[in-house]
Each structure stands twice: as C-alpha cells, then as structure tokens.
Amino acid sequence: MSWLASVIGFLPLLVKGALVTLEITLLAIILSAIISFIIGLMRLSKHRTVRIIATMYVEVLRGTSLLVQLFWLYFALPMLLDVQIPAMTAAILALGMNYGAYGSEVVRSSILSVPRGQYEAATALNMGPWLRMRRIILPQALSLMLPSFGNLQIELLKGTSLVYLITLTDLTYQGMLLRTYDSSSTAQIFAALLIMYFILSYALTLLIRFAERRMARGRA
Template sequence: MWHLLPPLLDGMKTTLLVTLYSIAVALVLAFAAGFGRLSKSRTVRGVTLVYVEVFRGTSLLVQLFWMYFALPLLLDVRIPAMSAAVLALGLNYGAYGSEVVRSCVLAVPKGQTEAAIALNLTPRQRMRRIILPQAWRMMLPAFGNLQIELLKGTSLVYLITLSDVTFRGMVLRSSNMTETPAIFGWILILFFIVAFALTRLIRFFERRAAVGRG
C-alpha cells in the first residue's frame, strides 16, 4: 500500500502548517489571557474570563464552523480556510493554556516574590527574572499535552475545505473502499510520528529549563 503514502504526505504538509501556526497563536493567547486573569483590573479579569470560559465551554467543531461559515455572513468578509482553522484552534487551545499559565504563576512560592520585593525589584522585573522562569518550568509538561491535543484537533479542519491529511485520506477512501484500513493505518502512523517529535521537543525544553535548578 505504499502508493497511498505520497498523497497522504502532501496532506500532512497542510496539517503541519496548521499545527505550527496554531501553536504559535495559542501560546501568545495563553500568556496574554493567563496574565489577564491575574490582572489587578476587574475589567481585564472579566474580559479574559469571558474569553476563557466561552472557548473552553464550546465545541471546537462549532468554533471552526463559526470562523469559516458564520462570521463571513455576519461581517461580510471572506476568511480563508487556513486563517479560520488557525484562529479557531489558537483561540480554543489558548483558552486552555491560559489556565496553565495562571496556575503555574500562582504556584511559585510566595517567598520568592517577597525576596524580590526585598531586593527592590519592580513588578516587571520580579515577573521576568524571578517568577516566570520558575513558572515556565512547571508549564512545559502541560503545554506539551496541549500541543498534542491541538495536533489531533487539526483532523477536523478538512470539514472547512482544507486539504489536510484527513481530507486526502477521505478522498482516497472514496475511490477505493477496500483500502480503508490501509489509508487510516497510514494516517495513524503519520500522526504518531509528528506527536512523538513534538513530545521529544518538549522534553528538550524541559531539560534546558532544569539546568542549574535543583
């Protein structure tokens, strides 16, 4: 069944692009919303809370449909399928990531903040030099899990016309139903390879973050 692999690999390129772009968007939103939840401003906390609860509490599939089908009708602006996919995935997993950021920042011992205050560090310096490096180390395992979940979530983007690996598999299956086990077997293998590579990347960052720390 090696003849099935080239078209699936072409689709995998789109899957990888969606995954990488979405991870970047989700990471930015996770930190923005995570710090927003810790803000002293009630308005900022309220806006951030609404974003987090809405995107955590609704289906990713529905969010994809809203980005690609509903919003263009409401705003009269056509959103490309790639942009809609990246935006929906980034917003969804950024909401989950914000809770990781918030909880890990709060998990840093209060004594660290008190010591930084005693050293006359500004709030920005305390966060950048003392709190965030310790919190980052705690965030990495959870971020690793979220990026694997995001990768698997990309299997839905074919429903908004993106020609990803799942879409290519469905096209191949429609032309020859007897090859269904082989087609989805290849898709499983390809997803596993990418997920394993992402896992190893996170392990690398975990080792780097642990250097010089007990």
C-alpha cells in the same frame, strides 16, 4: 506484500497532507502560546474588569465545541462582516483561540505555584511588577508549564483533523479522498493515517522533552 504496496502507494498524497497539518499545527501553537500568556496574566490582574474579561473568554472558548468555533469563523462570521476568511486563517484562529483558553489556565496556575517568598524577595530588591515577573517569576513558572503545554500541543495536533471539514487539504482530508477513490483499501488508509499522526505527535513529544531537559539544566 499487497497490503504494504497499497500503503506505499498512498504515501505521496498523505505526506502532502501531513505537511499542511504540520503548518497549521505550528502556526496554531504560536498563536495559542501568545493567547495563553496574555489571558493567563490578565486573569492575575489586580483590576476586576480585566479579570472578568479574561474569565469570560476562557469560559466561552472552553465551554463550546471547537468544531462549532471553526464553522463560526469560516461560515458565519464572513456573512456578518461580508468578508471571506481564508480556510487556513480560520483553522489557525479557531485552534489557537481554543487551546489558548486552556493554556491560559496552565499559565495562571503555574505562576501561582511559584513560592510566595520569591515575590517577597524580588520586592525587597526594589523590583517593579513587570521586572519581577520577567526576571524572577516567569523563569520558574515556565518549567512548571512545559509538561502541561506539551499535552495541549499534542491535543492541538489531533484537533487539526477537524479542519478538513472546511476544505483544507490536511492529512485527514487526503485520507478521506483516497478512501473515496478506493473504498476497498479503507483499512490500509486509516492505518496509515494512525501511523502518521502518531509520528507527528511523537516528534512533538520529543521536542517538548528536550525543552524540559534544557530548562531543568538551566535551573540547576
């Protein structure tokens, strides 16, 4: 009972941190989705320069540490520009740009997976490239993207645990703060963190599965 009482006593601060984590996650997901589609479509461009720029973006963002990118945006870039970037903005940018690079590969591969006959049929109907992409290709590719996008969003949620290092009062920050004041309850604190991260990630999983079912029903 004392173990349970300790966990219940921690909940108000942990819930406060979970709300910050949820805010960062949702905003970063929106940004990463936008970047995923922009860079993914750029990698399919007929123009070599556009493809090179998109490829460089993907390789640099995937080939470097998310933590270093976060530190660069929050500590290094403001020194170069002489402008202080808010911690929340730096966190959303770092997460959105990093997972957007991974998501662009999902977009690119899903579009390429659409049968070639669909392109030919749309061309036969005298559809232009953008109309063909919007009306024929993307609706089919979206159903292929959702499972991989779902995995990326859950990874993004777990990646938010790094933002406490730039002083954001997220779920991990609150847990570390509680541990500072009561190190004897370390096990209870980290157990509560595990449970809360699981609840958040499982909620995301359910939303993604719901979207997959709706998409499958629409195709049927």
